[in-house]
Amino acid sequence: MTPLLPVIFLKMEAELYKYITELYPICRSITGDGTRETLRLISRHIPLEMHEVASGTKVLDWEIPKEWNIKDAFIKNSKGEKIVDFQGLNLHVVNYSTPVHEFIDLATLKKHLFSIPEHPEWIPYRTSYYDETWGFCIRHDQLLGLREDTYEVLIDSILSAGSLTYGELYIPGKNEDEFLLSTHICHPSLCNDNLSGIAVNTFLAKEMLRSDNRYSYRFLFIPATIGAITWLSQHEKQLSKIKYGLVTSLLGLDDVFTYKRSRIGNSAIDRIAEYVLKTSNVPRNILDFIPYGYDERQFCSPGFNLPVGNISRIPYGQYPEYHTSADNLNFISKKAVNDSYKIIREIIRQVESSKKYINLFPKGEPQLGRRGLYDSIGGRNDSKQLQMALLWVLNYSDGNYSINDISDLSGIDLKLLNEAIQLLLSKKMIKEL
Ligand code: ZN
Numbered sequence: 001m002t003p004l005l006p007v008i009f010l011k012m013e014a015e016l017y018k019y020i021t022e023l024y025p026i027c028r029s030i031t032g033d034g035t036r037e038t039l040r041l042i043s044r045h046i047p048l049e050m051h052e053v054a055s056g057t058k059v060l061d062w063e064i065p066k067e068w069n070i071k072d073a074f075i076k077n078s079k080g081e082k083i084v085d086f087q088g089l090n091l092h093v094v095n096y097s098t099p100v101h102e103f104i105d106l107a108t109l110k111k112h113l114f115s116i117p118e119h120p121e122w123i124p125y126r127t128s129y130y131d132e133t134w135g136f137c138i139r140h141d142q143l144l145g146l147r148e149d150t151y152e153v154l155i156d157s158i159l160s161a162g163s164l165t166y167g168e169l170y171i172p173g174k175n176e177d178e179f180l181l182s183t184h185i186c187h188p189s190l191c192n193d194n195l196s197g198i199a200v201n202t203f204l205a206k207e208m209l210r211s212d213n214r215y216s217y218r219f220l221f222i223p224a225t226i227g228a229i230t231w232l233s234q235h236e237k238q239l240s241k242i243k244y245g246l247v248t249s250l251l252g253l254d255d256v257f258t259y260k261r262s263r264i265g266n267s268a269i270d271r272i273a274e275y276v277l278k279t280s281n282v283p284r285n286i287l288d289f290i291p292y293g294y295d296e297r298q299f300c301s302p303g304f305n306l307p308v309g310n311i312s313r314i315p316y317g318q319y320p321e322y323h324t325s326a327d328n329l330n331f332i333s334k335k336a337v338n339d340s341y342k343i344i345r346e347i348i349r350q351v352e353s354s355k356k357y358i359n360l361f362p363k364g365e366p367q368l369g370r371r372g373l374y375d376s377i378g379g380r381n382d383s384k385q386l387q388m389a390l391l392w393v394l395n396y397s398d399g400n401y402s403i404n405d406i407s408d409l410s411g412i413d414l415k416l417l418n419e420a421i422q423l424l425l426s427k428k429m430i431k432e433l
Pocket of ligand 1: 187323
């Protein structure tokens with residue numbers, strides 16, 4: 001056994017984690033320079049195209065908001081001591097806070113403070129994208145310890161006309177049919193939620209750039225919700241090319257793999273993702289589509305209804321560290337991020353190899369005996385199963401079902417189905433689509 005493979009994976013684990021460490025301190029949001037800086041770091045690995053869409057642009061039922069940028073923020077007590085400092089942790093400021101510089105009493109300050117009573121050590125992550133206000137997020141134990149005083153609050157932010165920024169990479173394959181991989185890039189210092197998805201998708205894009213692909217690949221690095229809505233509104237004419245899609249998120253915890261089906265429910269990506277999770281023998285949780293979660297909500301909205309599923313480990317919001325300062329560099333596991341990469345890579349590999357065939361004799365059941373097919377299968381221990389494989393391949397090779405789909409429907413393993421396909425190809429009864 002060669003030790004080369006584990007070495008490659010260990011190296012990959014370390015690279016993915018190092019990359020997450022570089023991205024961690026940046027104060028990202030749905031717009032602004034933190035997001036641009038993040039896209040620039042991604043561009044060091046892959047040739048990302050950056051797009052800017054102006055504030056005020058109508059996108060479907062929404063409008064691109066004002067751009068938000070922040071330089072500094074703090075709360076000082078009357079002695080001039082900084083008791084909360086944005087420079088130490090960007091989660092301290094409610095994302096999209098309006099600028100403020102005031103001297104206020106404790107009661108007024110408390111109206112602008114957020115904490116988590118159940119986890120007094122953690123700092124919550126809060127946003128206020130569509131409601132112009134300001135606030136700070138602090139530890140609950142700190143909040144309880146605050147005394148009557150005059151507090152200086154400063155948020156040096158700018159909320160003004162600018163643009164929304166997103167990154168896109170299109171990798172053409174032999175076929176114009178597309179595989180869409182989308183992840184959100186709008187969370188500040190949070191690792192599992194956000195950075196694990198960015199890291200996995202960047203490395204997947206790197207890999208797809210190196211390989212010779214049957215399908216075309218489109219990677220989107222977009223702010224959640226408004227980014228997906230923006231991209232969809234500007235690419236409506238080309239959406240029919242998307243034949244497979246995955247929204248990736250929450251890939252950093254050693255836990256079950258969760259696959260949430262597309263709204264279609266049994267599209268090719270649903271069948272292949274489920275097949276890969278089953279055959280990879282990993283703990284898994286398969287969920288039907290619900291209109292809540294990440295950007296699959298937008299891609300699977302009824303007017304688009306794209307074949308896009310969501311893959312994550314423990315799902316959306318179902319761990320206490322979710323959207324808190326505890327979702328940090330110590331919370332995620334290097335191995336988990338790498339395992340997530342490997343599973344999604346395997347899904348892509350299956351999509352690439354999942355060919356479709358056309359039955360050239362689709363009217364009635366073709367006569368297998370006359371073509372010598374019974375001779376080919378006679379005398380084998382599994383001749384009955386091979387005959388079944390032939391019948392399944394013939395019946396479902398109408399251009400809609402891939403070999404993986406037929407395996408799923410029939411329960412026949414891919415190896416035997418491939419044998420049946422080779423036999424049928426040799427007798428010119430099917431052809432590859
Ligand atoms: Zn989130």
